Amino acid sequence: MSTVDYATYVRWYPAVWRERYGTEFVALLEETYQGRRVPFTARLSIVRAGSVQRARAFGALGESVNDERALLGSAVTVSLAWSLFGIAGSVYAHYVEHWQRAVPKAAQTLPTAAYDTVFVASFVGLAITVGAAMLITPALVRARRRGAWRSFRRPLQTAIIAVLAALTATFAVVLVAHHVGAVNATASWPLRIAFYACCAVVTGAVVTCTSSLGIVTSRLDLSRRVVRSLGALALSMSVTLGVIFAGILVWWVAVACDAPWFFASGAASLEGNGVPVGSVSSPSVPWLLAVVGITMVTGLLLAGFSSTRIVRRLRHTS
Numbered sequence: 001m002s003t004v005d006y007a008t009y010v011r012w013y014p015a016v017w018r019e020r021y022g023t024e025f026v027a028l029l030e031e032t033y034q035g036r037r038v039p040f041t042a043r044l045s046i047v048r049a050g051s052v053q054r055a056r057a058f059g060a061l062g063e064s065v066n067d068e069r070a071l072l073g074s075a076v077t078v079s080l081a082w083s084l085f086g087i088a089g090s091v092y093a094h095y096v097e098h099w100q101r102a103v104p105k106a107a108q109t110l111p112t113a114a115y116d117t118v119f120v121a122s123f124v125g126l127a128i129t130v131g132a133a134m135l136i137t138p139a140l141v142r143a144r145r146r147g148a149w150r151s152f153r154r155p156l157q158t159a160i161i162a163v164l165a166a167l168t169a170t171f172a173v174v175l176v177a178h179h180v181g182a183v184n185a186t187a188s189w190p191l192r193i194a195f196y197a198c199c200a201v202v203t204g205a206v207v208t209c210t211s212s213l214g215i216v217t218s219r220l221d222l223s224r225r226v227v228r229s230l231g232a233l234a235l236s237m238s239v240t241l242g243v244i245f246a247g248i249l250v251w252w253v254a255v256a257c258d259a260p261w262f263f264a265s266g267a268a269s270l271e272g273n274g275v276p277v278g279s280v281s282s283p284s285v286p287w288l289l290a291v292v293g294i295t296m297v298t299g300l301l302l303a304g305f306s307s308t309r310i311v312r313r314l315r316h317t318s
Contacts, residue, residue: 004037006030012050014057058218060306067313068227069218074306074313075234076214079132081306082125083210084299085241087203088292089122092248095288102259114251121243128237135229139220151219155212162212166205169198228317231310238303245296252289 006029010022029038038046056062059073096115103111143149173194222230255262 004033004035006033006038009038009043009046012047012054014054016057017053058214067317068222068224070309070313071227071231071317072218072222074309075132075230076210076217077306078234078237078303078310079129079214080207080210081241081299081303082129082237083206084295084302085125085244087206088295088299089118089244091199091288092292095292096251096255099255099262102262103255104258107254107258111251111254114247114254118244118247118251121240121247125237125240125244128233128240132230132233135226135233136217136220136222139222139226140216143220152216155215159209159212162205162208166202169201173198224317228314231314234310235307238307241296241300241303245300248292248296 006026007022009029010018010025013022013025052061055073056065058076059065059069059071060077061073063070065073099111099115100108143152
């Protein structure tokens with residue numbers, strides 16, 4: 001008797017797909033593997049195919065969905081890109097703190113302008129997010145009055161659990177770091193591992209919350225005007241993300257030209273007069289900032305792809 005439950009693999013696919021093809025898919029797996037475990041490569045293929053089908057059902061991929069669904073799905077994808085930028089931007093802001101102490105005052109004009117541009121653009125992105133929330137709030141109120149709140153319960157519960165996990169992990173790391181002390185915390189590799197694990201938990205929480213809120217938005221009864229407005233806001237957000245990325249890139253290059261050692265030692269390694277501690281003098285790209293760059297490029301690619309779909313659908317519905 002088979003001990004493998006092949007039906008679990010169907011859960012990677014959206015509900016509509018499962019209702020139509022789920023039974024046949026499970027039968028195919030049973031006939032192919034006859035009680036044996038599904039190979040790892042085949043499992044990866046199932047995960048990839050199921051994720052693609054979910055993205056298509058959500059409206060983030062494919063041309064078969066209607067214009068409103070495509071606009072909404074693409075707008076939510078841009079919001080996911082904004083979340084990635086928020087995570088990377090938090091790391092960037094912490095890393096470059098007190099960078100002015102490293103760069104001579106005569107050379108601070110360009111990096112200061114780039115830094116301020118990133119700061120202002122971040123608030124613009126926050127304002128766009130608030131505007132999108134205000135657009136969907138009336139639909140949420142109507143759904144609550146109709147008693148349709150049950151359809152939102154699961155994604156909202158998932159978001160709440162993710163937030164609680166992130167808060168718990170952050171509180172634990174801060175508490176331990178405060179107890180150990182700043183000096184010992186810097187030299188404690190277990191605490192560093194805990195910090196990186198906390199970052200991973202927070203990242204997962206942000207992505208999970210964005211996805212859950214996207215699911216809630218997709219289940220709302222939104223008018224065509226609201227959907228088009230969300231698409232327009234998503235386009236504005238994509239431009240904002242491009243400005244943020246360009247500002248960080250300009251800042252990075254400007255600082256690297258005048259204080260290349262800063263990226264190897266950081267502001268924490270500065271003496272009171274701005275002189276670097278130690279013998280680090282060669283330019284370097286720290287892995288943390290490299291991760292920030294990769295994360296932002298990923299967000300830009302997501303936003304750029306979704307923006308092209310939004311433009312096409314807006315033209316089609318105009």
